[in-house]
Every structure is written in C-alpha cells, then in structure tokens.
Amino acid sequence: MTVPVVCIGGSTGSVDILKSILSELEPTRPFATIMVVHRGEQSSSMLTEKLRANDKRPVVEPCDKDKIECGGLYLAPPGYHLLISRHAFSLSTEGADKYSRPSINVLFESAAKAFGPKATAIVLSGQNDDGAKGAAKIHACGGTVIIQDPETAIAPSMPEQAKLRVAVATIVSPANIPLALRQIS
Amino acid sequence: MTETDGFPKATIEEIERDLLLEGIVRRYGYDFRQYAEASLERRIERAVESEDAPSISALQDVILRDPMAMQRFIATLSIHVTSMFRDPEFYASFRKQIVPLLNTYPFLRIWIAGCATGEEVYSLAILLEETGLLARSRIYATDISDEIIQYAKDGVIPLEKMQDYTRNYQLAGGTAEFSSYYTASHDKAMINRKLLENVTFSTHNLVTDSSFGEFHVIFCRNVMIYFNQHLQERVMHLFRDSLSSLGFLGLGSKESIFPMNFRDEYKEMAEGTRLFRART
Numbered sequence: 001m002t003v004p005v006v007c008i009g010g011s012t013g014s015v016d017i018l019k020s021i022l023s024e025l026e027p028t029r030p031f032a033t034i035m036v037v038h039r040g041e042q043s044s045s046m047l048t049e050k051l052r053a054n055d056k057r058p059v060v061e062p063c064d065k066d067k068i069e070c071g072g073l074y075l076a077p078p079g080y081h082l083l084i085s086r087h088a089f090s091l092s093t094e095g096a097d098k099y100s101r102p103s104i105n106v107l108f109e110s111a112a113k114a115f116g117p118k119a120t121a122i123v124l125s126g127q128n129d130d131g132a133k134g135a136a137k138i139h140a141c142g143g144t145v146i147i148q149d150p151e152t153a154i155a156p157s158m159p160e161q162a163k164l165r166v167a168v169a170t171i172v173s174p175a176n177i178p179l180a181l182r183q184i185s
Numbered sequence: 186m187t188e189t190d191g192f193p194k195a196t197i198e199e200i201e202r203d204l205l206l207e208g209i210v211r212r213y214g215y216d217f218r219q220y221a222e223a224s225l226e227r228r229i230e231r232a233v234e235s236e237d238a239p240s241i242s243a244l245q246d247v248i249l250r251d252p253m254a255m256q257r258f259i260a261t262l263s264i265h266v267t268s269m270f271r272d273p274e275f276y277a278s279f280r281k282q283i284v285p286l287l288n289t290y291p292f293l294r295i296w297i298a299g300c301a302t303g304e305e306v307y308s309l310a311i312l313l314e315e316t317g318l319l320a321r322s323r324i325y326a327t328d329i330s331d332e333i334i335q336y337a338k339d340g341v342i343p344l345e346k347m348q349d350y351t352r353n354y355q356l357a358g359g360t361a362e363f364s365s366y367y368t369a370s371h372d373k374a375m376i377n378r379k380l381l382e383n384v385t386f387s388t389h390n391l392v393t394d395s396s397f398g399e400f401h402v403i404f405c406r407n408v409m410i411y412f413n414q415h416l417q418e419r420v421m422h423l424f425r426d427s428l429s430s431l432g433f434l435g436l437g438s439k440e441s442i443f444p445m446n447f448r449d450e451y452k453e454m455a456e457g458t459r460l461f462r463a464r465t
Contacts, residue, residue: 041268041271042273061439062439063439063440063441064409064410064437064439064440064441065221065414065417065441066441077438077439079271079272079438080407080410080439083223083224083227084223085221085222085223090221090222090223090224090410091407091410091439091440092223092224092227092410092411093265093266093267093407093410094224094227094264094265094266095264095266096266101266106227109227110223110226110227113223113226114223
C-alpha cells in the first residue's frame with residue numbers, strides 16, 4: 001500500500017517552524033513526512049536531534065532504499081539528494097542543485113512523479129528559490145502545495161518564489177500548517 | 186486513463202523509458218533496466234534536454250543511430266559529484282582499523298569499483314602513501330564510462346576545489362601538507378604522477394562484466410545507490426566472489442546492505458563506518 005507523502009522544504013528560518021509542525025503532528029497521521037533542510041555536506045546530527053518530535057518518534061535520516069513508512073518522519077541526510085519512488089527512498093550524488101545537496105526541488109520533483117495527487121509540498125522560509133520549480137511540478141501532477149506566508153518568514157524569498165510559480169497554492173501562517181495537514185487522508 | 190489504487194496506469198513516459206532501455210541493451214549491450222527508478226528517470230530527462238530531443242522516444246531514435254550519443258548518455262548516467270576524502274570519518278576509520286591489518290600483507294590488490302572522476306582513487310593513494318603501503322599496492326580503478334575514466338586518469342582537479350579538500354584531508358587523519366600532493370598551474374591542480382604509478386584505470390561494467398580477480402580491498406561507494414535492489418544483490422555477489430579471504434569492503438555512508446545474509450558474511454569494523462570485513 002502506498003502512503004501519501006508530505007514533503008517539506010526550507011532553508012534559513014525554517015528549522016523552528018519544522019520543530020513546531022512536528023510537535024503538532026497527530027500520532028495517527030495517515031502519511032509520511034519527508035523534510036529537506038539546506039545543510040552543508042558535512043552537517044552533523046545536531047539538526048536531526050533538534051527536530052526530534054515530542055511523541056518520541058525519532059526523526060530518521062533514511063538510507064538508500066529504506067521503505068517509506070506511514071507516520072514516518074524523515075530528514076534528508078547531508079551530501080546526498082533525497083528522492084522517493086512509491087515505496088522507498090533513493091539517494092543520489094548528482095551536483096548541488098540550487099546551492100544545496102540535498103535539494104528541495106529534487107525531492108519535490110520525484111514526489112510529484114511518483115505520488116501525483118497523493119503528494120503535498122510545503123515551502124518554508126529560505127534564502128533562495130529552491131523548491132519553486134518542484135512545487136510547480138507537484139501542482140502540475142495533481143498534488144497540493146502549501147506555502148508559508150512570506151510575511152511571516154525570516155527569509156521570504158523561498159516562499160515568495162514558490163508563490164510566483166504556483167498561484168493557486170494555499171498560503172498559511174506557520175501556526176496554521178498543522179491544521180492544513182489534518183485534511184490529508 | 187483508468188486509475189488503480191489512486192495512481193494512474195503507466196504513463197507514456199514510463200513506456201518510453203522502458204523502450205529506450207530495451208533498445209539500448211539490444212543495440213549496445215549496456216543494461217540499465219535494473220537501475221534505481223527515481224534517479225534514472227531524472228537522468229533520462231536530463232539527457233532528453235541536453236540532446237534537445239522533443240521526447241524520450243526521440244532521444245531513443247538519436248541514441249540507437251549514433252554511438253557518440255550513446256557515449257554521452259552513458260556519461261550522463263555516470264554523473265557523480267564527489268570530493269576528495271568524502272566522509273573523512275570513513276578514511277580515518279580505514280587508516281586506524283584496517284591499515285594495521287593490511288600492514289601484514291606482502292602485497293595488496295585493491296579495487297575501486299565506480300571510481301568516477303578519480304577523487305576517491307587519489308585520496309586512497311595519498312592515505313596509502315602516508316601509511317607506507319602504496320609501494321606494495323596495485324590499485325584497479327574502474328568505471329562504466331570511458332570518458333570518465335580518461336578524466337580520472339588525467340589526475341587534474343580545479344584548484345579551487347582542491348583547496349576546499351584540505352579540511353577533509355585533515356579530518357581524515359592526513360599528516361602532511363595537503364598541497365604537497367599536487368602541483369598548481371593556473372586554475373588547475375595536478376595530482377603528483379608518482380601517486381598514480383600503481384594505479385590502473387579501465388572500464389568495467391558492474392552489471393554485465395564478471396569478476397576480474399581477487400582483491401584484498403574493494404571500495405564501491407555511492408555507486409549502488411543507482412542500482413535497484415536486485416541489481417545491488419547481484420553486484421554484492423560479484424564482490425563476494427572478488428574478495429580474497431577476510432577481505433575488506435567499503436560502502437557509502439548512507440547505503441543499505443543487501444542481500445539479507447550480508448550480516449552472516451561480513452562484520453562491520455565499527456558501527457556506522459560502512460567498512461566491512463568478510464568473515465571467511
């Protein structure tokens with residue numbers, strides 16, 4: 001059985017928002033949460049530790065070919081692009097896309113192709129336009145795009161660029177993101 | 186288009202991809218049919234763009250008729266951006282735990298499977314040089330792409346990048362001045378030829394070629410991430426057949442281990458290092 005995916009991408013200013021989204025996720029959520037935060041090639045496990053959810057469900061940096069589990073919380077490891085196919089994660093060592101490896105576009109684009117309407121993309125605060133192209137692809141393949149209101153973002157350009165590419169996206173303040181996720185079944 | 190399980194049936198692109206890969210294996214003998222889907226899809230898209238083809242079918246037309254286009258396609262599938270001493274902890278562990286064991290061998294045969302642009306080869310050569318093992322080593326560096334092998338053989342890296350690698354080198358346990366291993370010329374760094382004297386570069390296809398000898402050490406890092414599970418299992422068997430008794434295998438930091446009896450066959454030198462020793 002394939003599981004719907006919620007793919008979240010962010011850069012500067014996104015970590016605290018991610019932490020609060022994770023803390024409000026329902027334990028019975030019927031989807032997998034997959035996150036890409038721009039990080040250096042040698043980034044330590046501090047980020048994973050920082051994002052650990054309150055319900056003691058660990059945030060995992062998936063290995064290549066790990067299965068995507070319902071309710072799972074996943075964070076793209078440093079130095080690789082994270083892709084998904086219908087059941088499993090896949091890693092790549094192609095060049096940095098939009099200044100980062102992991103790239104948000106790469107995750108979103110693979111999610112769009114493999115999950116179509118069952119993919120949700122969330123674009124958070126960040127300093128460049130990574131994620132905009134990917135969000136457009138998610139939308140084109142029938143998925144849902146949610147964007148952090150740029151006015152609430154420490155670094156507004158990432159959500160702004162995404163907004164330009166996906167005019168019909170839902171724009172929400174960070175506090176309202178968990179509510180939007182409860183609509184997913 | 187009818188749907189099953191909320192997903193559409195095979196799209197045109199999926200069909201075209203299958204036909205492209207079938208065409209390639211029949212025409213050229215290169216078999217990409219068991220490559221990992223997600224990254225393969227992406228690379229095929231990239232090839233479509235770079236050949237300016239209107240569709241995957243049009244790309245197939247070009248590739249089947251033009252062997253140079255086929256070479257370009259192989260190169261596109263082989264894109265792998267890496268660095269010297271990537272995952273310095275891996276090299277530090279190798280130096281600390283495996284080098285002392287290798288020291289007892291009169292000669293060493295080492296295979297770097299999927300050497301790409303050569304960074305891993307140069308890194309290992311430096312490490313072996315510093316630990317006094319290079320003179321007795323024969324290193325075989327292979328890759329599927331002839332173009333990439335030629336590049337690796339040249340031993341040239343953009344100078345800017347080379348300077349970035351200094352930190353990795355130090356974290357990996359390097360004891361010398363990193364810059365002593367290369368000569369800078371304009372914006373290029375040339376690896377000292379002496380370091381590559383014992384290295385043989387050649388093409389080898391992990392999918393279709395068989396074992397070409399026995400090795401004390403095999404590195405295959407971040408190559409099998411591009412293979413699906415079946416192919417990865419096949420390649421792991423190939424490595425098992427190519428490792429000498431109690432030989433060492435090194436994988437990439439976020440790779441999975443297949444086949445399922447891997448744990449029976451190998452023990453990890455230290456948790457998370459992705460350095461393994463065959464139990465027999």
